[in-house]
Amino acid sequence: MIPLFAKKLPGNHEGIASGVFRVTENLRLPIAARSQHALLLRNGNQPDGEFPLHLCLQDATTIPRSLRLPDSFSYLSEGDVLRYQSHEQAVRVLYRKTSPHNxxxxxxxxxxxxxxxxxxxxxxxxxxxxxxxxxxxxxxxxxxxxxxxxxxxxxxxxxxxxxxxxxxxxxxxxxxxxxxxxxxxxxxxxxxxxxxxxxxxxxxxxxxxxxxxxxxxxxxxxxxxxxxxxxxxxxxxxxxxxxxxxxxxxxxxxxxxxxxxxxxxxxxxxxxxxxxxxxxxxxxxxxxxxxxxxxxxxxxxxxxxxxxxxxxxxxxxxxxxxxxxxxxxxxxxxxxxxxxxxxxxxxxxxxxxxxxxxxxxxxxxxxxxxxxxxxxxxx
Structure with a gap:
């Protein structure tokens, strides 16, 4: 079973607005293209500049506008789409690019x-x-x-x-x-x-x-x-x-x-x-x-x-x-x-x-x- 929802996620929540984001692992995505992207960080990667939302499969304490995802969300990958709700500090995966079951x-x-x-x-x-x-x-x-x-x-x-x-x-x-x-x-x-x-x-x-x-x-x-x-x-x-x-x-x-x-x-x-x-x-x-x-x-x-x-x-x-x-x-x-x-x-x-x-x-x-x-x- 693959989890699609998690709430009360730890992280640095200040400045994260509710919205819908496409997941990217491209650390050098052009700044002009970042407004609708959430950067997925794993294996100790650090962002090159800032994104509106950082999704961390690692410690997130030093990264602004970040959420620490449970390890069960490691399936997330480039092109997935999710929703962030600030009042619950929650994410819900709406679409997975590699799945035939959206x-x-x-x-x-x-x-x-x-x-x-x-x-x-x-x-x-x-x-x-x-x-x-x-x-x-x-x-x-x-x-x-x-x-x-x-x-x-x-x-x-x-x-x-x-x-x-x-x-x-x-x-x-x-x-x-x-x-x-x-x-x-x-x-x-x-x-x-x-x-x-x-x-x-x-x-x-x-x-x-x-x-x-x-x-x-x-x-x-x-x-x-x-x-x-x-x-x-x-x-x-x-x-x-x-x-x-x-x-x-x-x-x-x-x-x-x-x-x-x-x-x-x-x-x-x-x-x-x-x-x-x-x-x-x-x-x-x-x-x-x-x-x-x-x-x-x-x-x-x-x-x-x-x-x-x-x-x-x-x-x-x-x-x-x-x-x-x-x-x-x-x-x-x-x-x-x-x-x-x-x-x-x-x-x-x-x-x-x-x-x-x-x-x-x-x-x-x-x-x-x-x-x-x-x-x-x-x-």
Whole structure:
């Protein structure tokens, strides 16, 4: 697991202003280019002149405007982007140049209350998140291959959500953009049209459908009329040629209906671009409701197998996310992806002898210890 946040950091805080900075290790960066850079110091290096922020993996007592980072932040490198908050003397890493798992949190507000949500919604004014991202995106590498957008529900931001998408289009034109959304706001055709006309050419929306039965889906997301609005939203997105991925988190309230859901998708939504069946994360409501929701993946492997076969016959691409290879039948391994973000990924000690480890997604760090007794290395 890679830490992304630390607060109450020691150092010489006087004169450090809150802001978003690109990390550099270039001691001789031209003075004119330093205003948005934080200098990372390690191995006894000393700054050549001054930067607005010095990040030290060493003693920082003699360096002005400096923070002493924990050793666990030694992964930071040239081109990463972070936020500094002066009132907490805290840093949060927003982007890592060498990582394929960068996601931008745009809001914690949501119109769902999903029983397994790993990021429970909060009714707060978090408009500062978009402000910071609009400062951070231009600092990211133009070689970035992909960026995720997550919440909360990003579309609740309206025009500000579109503003983020336009910034990504302008600053990271080569990146593919994947947005997690519940799809309900796409009942508004104007929003779909705006995304099609104004925003990134390579964008996909990951939208959950948890059951072919509206009542079951609405229970999982704890919202009335959610199923109807989600289906309408997906149809509207496809009307404008916008790619859609259907996402299904697997737990006690969803796994038994997988074959019926796959059949529904085959008959009614064959235009979707892909379907992802996803293992459960033990965070947020997923942790609070773990004993109610958790089912060993081996118990629903038959249901997954049936669903995968139905979708494959319909030529709808299907993937298995967050499911370790030892937990699913070997003939389903080709559908599995190394999907768990590296900053919350873990492998129990029992995985060390497994020959499939290089191709396996492993476990969420929140569930790795729980799964230890279930791990069966592939030898």
């Amino acid at each position: 996601s931008l949190l745009v809001t914690e507000q949501c119109n769902h209350y999903c029983i397994m949500c790993s990021q429970p919604p909060r009714k707060i004014d978090d408009s500062y998140l978009v402000d910071e991202l609009l400062n951070a995106i231009p600092l990211m590498s133009q070689d970035t291959a992909s960026i995720g957008i997550t919440g909360g529900e990003p579309t609740l931001l309206g025009e500000r959500f579109l503003e983020v998408l336009r910034s990504l289009k302008y600053n990271l034109p080569a990146a593919s953009i994947h947005v997690l959304s519940n799809g309900r706001n796409f009942t508004k055709l104007a929003l779909c049209k705006a995304i099609s006309d104004q925003c990134h050419r390579d964008i996909m929306f990951g939208i959950p459908i948890y059951s072919a039965t509206p009542e079951r889906h609405n229970f999982v997301v704890q919202a009335t009329n959610a199923w109807d609005e989600t289906i309408e939203g997906i149809l509207n997105l496809k009307r404008y040629g916008i790619p859609v991925e259907i996402r299904v988190v697997l737990h006690s309230q969803t796994w038994e209906g997988l074959p019926e859901l796959a059949e529904f998708l085959r008959r009614n939504l064959t235009m979707v671009n892909q379907v992802a069946f996803m293992g459960l994360e033990k965070m947020g409501f997923g942790s609070a409701n773990w004993n109610y929701l958790f089912v060993n993946p081996r118990e629903y492997s038959v249901a997954i197998d049936k669903a995968v076969r139905i979708l494959a016959r319909a030529r709808i691409p299907v993937f298995l996310f967050n499911l370790p290879l030892c937990m699913i039948p070997p003939h389903l391994h080709p559908f599995s992806k190394q999907s768990i973000s590296d900053w919350k990924n873990d492998y129990p000690e029992e995985c060390s002898s497994c020959k499939a480890k290089p191709h396996c997604c492993g476990f969420f760090s929140s569930t790795a210890e729980f799964y230890r007794k279930h791990v069966k290395p592939i030898l």
